[in-house]
Amino acid sequence: MKYPSRVITIAGSAAGGSAGIQADLKTFQELDVYGMSVVTAIVGRHPETDKNVHPQTIEAIEAQFHTAMKQVGADGLKTGMLFSKEVIETTVSLINRHPVKNIVVDPVMVGKLDSKLLEDDAIEALKEKLLPLATIMTPNIPEASLLLGGRALNSVADLREAAVDLYQLGSNYVLVKGGRLEGPAIDILYDGKTIKQYEAPRINTVNTSGAGCTYSAAIAAYLAKGNHIADAVLMAKSFVTTAIEHGFSYTDMVGPTYHAAMRNNGEAHKIIVSEIT
Numbered sequence: 647m648k649y650p651s652r653v654i655t656i657a658g659s660a661a662g663g664s665a666g667i668q669a670d671l672k673t674f675q676e677l678d679v680y681g682m683s684v685v686t687a688i689v690g691r692h693p694e695t696d697k698n699v700h701p702q703t704i705e706a707i708e709a710q711f712h713t714a715m716k717q718v719g720a721d722g723l724k725t726g727m728l729f730s731k732e733v734i735e736t737t738v739s740l741i742n743r744h745p746v747k748n749i750v751v752d753p754v755m756v757g758k759l760d761s762k763l764l765e766d767d768a769i770e771a772l773k774e775k776l777l778p779l780a781t782i783m784t785p786n787i788p789e790a791s792l793l794l795g796g797r798a799l800n801s802v803a804d805l806r807e808a809a810v811d812l813y814q815l816g817s818n819y820v821l822v823k824g825g826r827l828e829g830p831a832i833d834i835l836y837d838g839k840t841i842k843q844y845e846a847p848r849i850n851t852v853n854t855s856g857a858g859c860t861y862s863a864a865i866a867a868y869l870a871k872g873n874h875i876a877d878a879v880l881m882a883k884s885f886v887t888t889a890i891e892h893g894f895s896y897t898d899m900v901g902p903t904y905h906a907a908m909r910n911n912g913e914a915h916k917i918i919v920s921e922i923t
């Protein structure tokens with residue numbers, strides 16, 4: 647028997663199940679890779695204290711990573727919410743001690759409902775220490791903007807420029823996600839030479855909680871299975887578009903994407919890929 651490829655996520659636990667570790671593990675399972683996790687913080691709002699982020703200790707973070715590496719090992723790794731400078735530095739040192747071939751860095755900073763998922767003084771460590779280890783980084787518009795010192799990004803042309811400039815931070819590929827723009831859902835991939843544009847139709851829904859986590863987890867899964875980056879992004883974009891198409895909510899709050907949508911409903915949309923020179 648050929649065993650499934652192995653992927654580990656280092657991220658926050660999202661109690662509602664739509665994002666973070668929960669979205670990552672659901673996505674790994676859907677894409678038939680063996681999922682493992684290192685929980686950096688637990689996110690869930692206490693009704694009385696209003697505290698929302700409950701960080702884990704560095705010791706607990708190191709313990710989880712060492713256990714997963716010793717018991718299983720990894721063909722791919724993804725990072726999500728790291729929350730603090732210390733956790734970023736720990737992640738860098740863990741990766742340096744156990745190098746992994748495919749590293750997806752989702753530079754999670756702010757949640758959809760505007761919860762703060764990265765402390766301000768952690769951005770420099772992210773830029774200087776973690777991003778240079780990344781195979782691919784996957785910022786959304788607010789994250790790309792913060793990484794570029796607060797630059798306004800209002801159009802696809804702005805996203806292209808941002809991708810070229812973010813490449814200087816040292817990841818091998820940059821994927822800037824245009825989910826927050828109007829019109830079709832366009833993402834830009836840059837490899838230092840060529841710009842590729844991935845376009846999906848915009849789906850009229852508010853239930854996109856965890857879309858970014860799901861997308862980066864799917865990229866990590868496809869890379870770990872041996873796909874080239876451009877193909878991994880294409881297949882992951884198709885997976886997340888289908889998950890958004892079938893997103894839903896159990897309450898009056900913004901709901902999750904449906905991670906099992908591709909399995910249950912088949913691919914909803916073709917993604918248009920174009921190369922821009």
Ligand SMILES: Nc1ncnc2c1ncn2[C@@H]1O[C@H](COP(=O)(O)OP(=O)(O)OP(=O)(O)O)[C@@H](O)[C@H]1O
Nearest residue numbers: 758786823824825826831832847848849857858861
């Ligand atoms: N309404 C939508 N219809 C189709 N695709 C979408 C929609 N919203 C986001 N996407 C796509 O989903 C993927 C995740 O991107 P998105 O920008 O939402 O990431 P995110 O990190 O969750 O960002 P944010 O927190 O800003 O919404 C991208 O491929 C994006 O283009």
Ligand SMILES: Cc1ncc(COP(=O)(O)O)c(N)n1
Nearest residue numbers: 658665666757856857858859
């Ligand atoms: C623990 C955790 N990690 C990440 C996100 C971002 O989610 P999204 O994919 O919607 O940007 C989140 N809301 N919670």
